Amino acid sequence: MRRDLIYFRKSVWSLRDGINSLLRDETPLISNEVKVFLRDVYDHVVQVIDSIENQREMVYSLYDMYMSALSNRMNEVMKVLTIIATIFIPLTFIAGIYGMNFNPEASRWNMPELSWPWGYPAVMVLMLILGLLMVVYFKKKRWL
Structure with missing residues (x-):
């Protein structure tokens, strides 16, 4: 629609200029x-040009509104993905630490x-x- 309105606007503007030159020029014809x-x-x-301008503004406003709605929807999706990542990052960290191969007999810092019998269930x-x-x-x- 935007393309059609721009094309129509160009056509009508040239028509307005042509009629204006016919009115200004003194010719016996x-x-x-x-x-x-x-x-x-x-x-x-001139009324048609005003109408075209109004239609063009409405089309641009509708396009902006559509893009805003699309952006809001994308923000909601990103919010959910961020919350999921925030929940799983610390869990992944803990699983990564306990996934390392430590030998508790090699050092007291391990x-x-x-070696506890309930170590795995306790971490879970x-x-x-x-x-x-x-x-x-x-x-x-109220983020979720």
């Missing part, structure tokens, strides 16, 4: 009686919970609690 009608046509052309429960706490926090903030 155009009598005063015809000039009255040409003035009427000129007024109609993880002693690796810790990760579950951490994930649930973040979900509760996001719900409380």
